[in-house]
Amino acid sequence: MSRPVAVITGASRGIGKQLCIDLAREGYDIVAIARSTADSPTKLPGTVDETVALAKEAGGATCTAWAIGLDVRDEEGIEALAGRVKSELGRCDLVVNNAAIAPPGATLGSPMRRWRLAIDINVNGPLYFMNSFVPLMTPGEGRVLNISSSASVAPAFGRASYTTTKRALEALTECIGWELREKVAVNCIRLELSVWSEGYTSTLPDMDFSDFEDPVIMSDATLWLARQPIAYTGHVLTIAQMRAMGAVRAVTRIGDRVA
Numbered sequence: 001m002s003r004p005v006a007v008i009t010g011a012s013r014g015i016g017k018q019l020c021i022d023l024a025r026e027g028y029d030i031v032a033i034a035r036s037t038a039d040s041p042t043k044l045p046g047t048v049d050e051t052v053a054l055a056k057e058a059g060g061a062t063c064t065a066w067a068i069g070l071d072v073r074d075e076e077g078i079e080a081l082a083g084r085v086k087s088e089l090g091r092c093d094l095v096v097n098n099a100a101i102a103p104p105g106a107t108l109g110s111p112m113r114r115w116r117l118a119i120d121i122n123v124n125g126p127l128y129f130m131n132s133f134v135p136l137m138t139p140g141e142g143r144v145l146n147i148s149s150s151a152s153v154a155p156a157f158g159r160a161s162y163t164t165t166k167r168a169l170e171a172l173t174e175c176i177g178w179e180l181r182e183k184v185a186v187n188c189i190r191l192e193l194s195v196w197s198e199g200y201t202s203t204l205p206d207m208d209f210s211d212f213e214d215p216v217i218m219s220d221a222t223l224w225l226a227r228q229p230i231a232y233t234g235h236v237l238t239i240a241q242m243r244a245m246g247a248v249r250a251v252t253r254i255g256d257r258v259a
Contacts, residue, residue, distance in 0.1 A: 003029045003062065005085065005092050007133055009072055009125070010099030012036040013046030014197030015147065015215045019096055020051050022219035024059030029089060030066065031081070034099070037069035045198045064089065072099045072125030082132035092136035094226055097126035097146045097169075102162035118161035123168050130176060134184055142184040143226050146173045147218075148236065150192035170236045177234030185233040187225050189218070192238045196254035210255030220248040
């Protein structure tokens with residue numbers, strides 16, 4: 001029997017990287033997607049190739065893991081990737097839309113291309129992945145998880161395009177969950193905690209991150225949602241809510257990992 005297949009965006013570092021490793025360990029084949037590759041790295045640390053190497057190590061000899069350099073705005077590229085997954089892996093069981101951008105600064109008076117960039121990455125990207133990969137899912141077995149933020153309900157966060165697009169992603173989750181009811185479960189995690197990432201340590205080198213949570217909590221949440229009945233759909237859940245349900249381990253501290 002073939003292994004289930006998970007497609008994860010924003011997989012070069014942080015939450016996406018951790019998801020690839022832990023899902024591989026749990027028996028998934030991995031399609032890891034990010035713009036940052038060994039051949040074309042970005043300014044931030046981490047590449048999708050590094051993630052895949054760790055996922056293969058965690059998943060063992062039978063684990064297939066692909067490093068895909070792809071921009072989530074590339075609708076045609078996403079459709080082509082879905083065709084390759086269908087042809088070579090034969091299935092898709094889980095899509096995690098994790099890639100996002102949060103342009104800083106005031107909205108009015110800023111170049112509108114920054115606004116469009118946030119919409120394209122944070123809303124259109126997840127929609128493109130759902131549109132291309134849901135048809136590969138066996139009815140009654142497929143799962144989609146969208147990653148949101150408590151900024152979706154916090155106008156004072158100060159990044160209007162991020163707040164607006166994350167709130168839109170939550171609404172999109174609820175709507176597509178309703179459209180696909182009893183076929184594919186579509187849920188969303190509204191991350192309300194500070195979770196460590198290599199990107200933080202690169203851009204804020206003097207900050208104390210020891211009290212930030214370990215990204216492993218997002219793996220707990222993802223795996224729990226992937227195991228729920230197909231009727232469990234259209235939910236927007238915080239980590240606190242999932243902890244109260246026993247879905248996520250107790251409070252973690254990244255300082256415990258790196259000490």
